[in-house]
Amino acid sequence: MSADERTSRIAPAGRDQGQSTTLPSELRPYTLIAELTYRCPLRCVYCSNPLDLERHRRELDTDTWLRVFAEAEDLGVVQLSLTGGEPCLREDLVELVAGARRLDLYTNLATAGVPLSRERLRELRGAGLDNVQVSIQDVTAAASDAIAGHRSFERKLEAARAAKEIGFPLTLNVVLHRQNLDRIAEVIALAESLAADRLELANAQYLGWALRNRSALLPRRDQLERARAIAGEARERLKGKMEVLFVTPDYYATFPKACMDGWGRRFVLVSPDGLALPCHAAHTLPGPPFDNVRERSLGEIWRESHGFRRFRGEDWMREPCQSCERRAVDYGGCRCQAFHLTGDPAATDPVCSLSPDHALVEAARAAADTGGAIAYEYRTVRIDRER
Amino acid sequence: MMSLTTRPRLAAKARLRFDRKSERTMILFPEKGLELSPTAADVVHLCTGEHTVADIVERLLQRYATEDRAAVEREVLEFLNTMAERCLVVEGVP
Numbered sequence: 001m002s003a004d005e006r007t008s009r010i011a012p013a014g015r016d017q018g019q020s021t022t023l024p025s026e027l028r029p030y031t032l033i034a035e036l037t038y039r040c041p042l043r044c045v046y047c048s049n050p051l052d053l054e055r056h057r058r059e060l061d062t063d064t065w066l067r068v069f070a071e072a073e074d075l076g077v078v079q080l081s082l083t084g085g086e087p088c089l090r091e092d093l094v095e096l097v098a099g100a101r102r103l104d105l106y107t108n109l110a111t112a113g114v115p116l117s118r119e120r121l122r123e124l125r126g127a128g129l130d131n132v133q134v135s136i137q138d139v140t141a142a143a144s145d146a147i148a149g150h151r152s153f154e155r156k157l158e159a160a161r162a163a164k165e166i167g168f169p170l171t172l173n174v175v176l177h178r179q180n181l182d183r184i185a186e187v188i189a190l191a192e193s194l195a196a197d198r199l200e201l202a203n204a205q206y207l208g209w210a211l212r213n214r215s216a217l218l219p220r221r222d223q224l225e226r227a228r229a230i231a232g233e234a235r236e237r238l239k240g241k242m243e244v245l246f247v248t249p250d251y252y253a254t255f256p257k258a259c260m261d262g263w264g265r266r267f268v269l270v271s272p273d274g275l276a277l278p279c280h281a282a283h284t285l286p287g288p289p290f291d292n293v294r295e296r297s298l299g300e301i302w303r304e305s306h307g308f309r310r311f312r313g314e315d316w317m318r319e320p321c322q323s324c325e326r327r328a329v330d331y332g333g334c335r336c337q338a339f340h341l342t343g344d345p346a347a348t349d350p351v352c353s354l355s356p357d358h359a360l361v362e363a364a365r366a367a368a369d370t371g372g373a374i375a376y377e378y379r380t381v382r383i384d385r386e387r
Numbered sequence: 388m389m390s391l392t393t394r395p396r397l398a399a400k401a402r403l404r405f406d407r408k409s410e411r412t413m414i415l416f417p418e419k420g421l422e423l424s425p426t427a428a429d430v431v432h433l434c435t436g437e438h439t440v441a442d443i444v445e446r447l448l449q450r451y452a453t454e455d456r457a458a459v460e461r462e463v464l465e466f467l468n469t470m471a472e473r474c475l476v477v478e479g480v481p
Contacts, residue, residue, distance in 0.1 A: 077413065078404060106415035106420070130415075130417075168399075169398075169400030197399075197417075198400075198417055208477050
C-alpha cells in the first residue's frame with residue numbers, strides 16, 4: 001500500500017538535448033500559482049512583488065483567468081494557489097473559485113486577511129474554496145504592523161478565526177527573519193490558539209524587497225539554530241494535530257534548494273498581467289521576454305516557449321553543477337538568486353558551498369553576525385531608482 | 388493510534404480526485420498531493436466516518452479474494468496511522 005509524494009519525485013531529466021517539443025510524460029505541472037493582482041494594502045519589507053510594480057498594472061479579466069485555469073487543468077495541474085498581492089482585492093474572486101471548483105482543482109487562497117469579511121468567507125466556502133492561508137508578520141500588533149507598514153494585525157486574526165468557524169482548514173504563514181525569529185515559540189502558540197491545521201514558518205527568501213532589506217533581515221546562525229530546534233520540537237509534539245513546516249533560509253544551507261522543484265518542472269505561475277512564468281521572479285532575469293497567456297495558450301507556453309525551456313533539465317548547466325551528483329536533486333538552485341547576486345542567471349546558485357561565488361553569501365552571513373542597522377525600506381509603487 | 392474499532396474519516400483539508408494522467412486516485416491537501424496505489428485508494432474511499440477499520444479490512448478481503456486477514460489488518464493499520472500522522476485521516480464521525 002503506498003502513496004507517492006508527487007512533489008518529491010524526480011523527473012527523468014536525462015540528457016535530452018532539448019530539441020524535441022514533446023516532453024517526457026512525467027513533465028507536467030501539478031500546481032498553478034495564480035497571482036491575481038499585485039495590489040495589496042500591506043507593503044511588507046520583504047514583499048515579493050516586483051520592484052517596478054507600475055509596469056504591471058493591467059490585470060487579466062475574469063474570462064481569461066477561467067480559460068487559464070482550464071488550460072492548466074488540461075496540462076495536469078491539480079492544485080491552484082490564488083495569491084497576489086492581495087487576491088481578496090479582486091471583485092471576481094468568488095467567481096474564480098467557483099470556476100476552479102468546476103475543474104475539480106484543489107484551491108488555496110493565500111491572503112493577508114485584509115480585506116476579508118466573514119460574509120466573503122462564507123461565499124468563498126459556498127463556491128468550493130478548499131483552504132485559507134492567512135499570513136501574519138509577527139505575534140504582536142505593533143511588531144506585525146511595523147513589518148507590514150499597515151495596521152492590520154487584529155483584522156488578520158479576525159479573518160483567521162472566522163475562516164475556522166466557517167469550517168475551512170487554516171494555514172498560518174509567517175515569514176521569519178532576524179527581527180522576529182526569537183519569537184518563534186510565541187508564533188507556534190498563536191497558531192495553536194487559532195487551531196491552525198498547518199503552520200508555515202518560512203524564512204525570508206532574499207530576492208526583491210527582501211534583498212534590498214537584507215542587512216536588517218538576515219538572521220544570525222545562533223538565532224536560526226535555536227528557532228530550528230523549537231520548530232522541530234513543536235513538529236513532534238503536534239504530530240497528527242498541526243503540520244509544522246520550517247523552511248531554512250538558503251543562506252545557511254550547504255546546498256541550494258530545488259527552487260520550484262526545478263525550472264518548468266512542477267509549477268507554473270501566471271502574473272497579474274498574464275506572463276506565464278516558472279517562478280514569481282523569473283521576469284526579473286535578463287533575456288527575451290516571457291510569453292503572455294493573452295497571446296498563447298498555457299499548454300503551448302509550457303511545452304514550447306523559450307522561457308520555460310531555458311533552464312529546464314540540465315543542459316544549460318555549467319560547472320560545478322554540470323558534473324555534480326546533486327544536479328538532479330537541486331537543479332542548480334535558484335536562477336533568480338544566481339542572477340541577483342552574481343549578474344549571471346546561468347551561474348550556480350551562490351548559496352551552494354561549491355559555487356565559486358559563495359563568498360558573497362559568506363559575507364552576508366558575517367554581516368548578520370555583527371548585526372546591522374534596522375532601517376527598512378518599504379515597498380512603494382513608484383518606479384524607483386535602478387539597482 | 389488507530390485500532391480495528393476506529394472509524395476513520397478523511398480530514399477536512401483533504402480531498403480525493405481521480406487523476407487522468409496517472410489513472411490513479413490522488414489525495415490533495417494544502418500545497419501537496421499524494422498518488423495512491425489502488426488498494427490505498429480503496430481504503431481512503433472508505434474513510435467516511437461510517438466504517439470501522441475492521442469493516443474496511445473485511446471489504447478488502449472480499450474484493451481481493453485473499454484470506455490472509457492478519458497481513459491485511461497490519462497493512463491497513465500501518466497505512467492509516469501514517470495518514471493520521473500527516474493529519475490526512477482523522478478518527479471519529481464528521
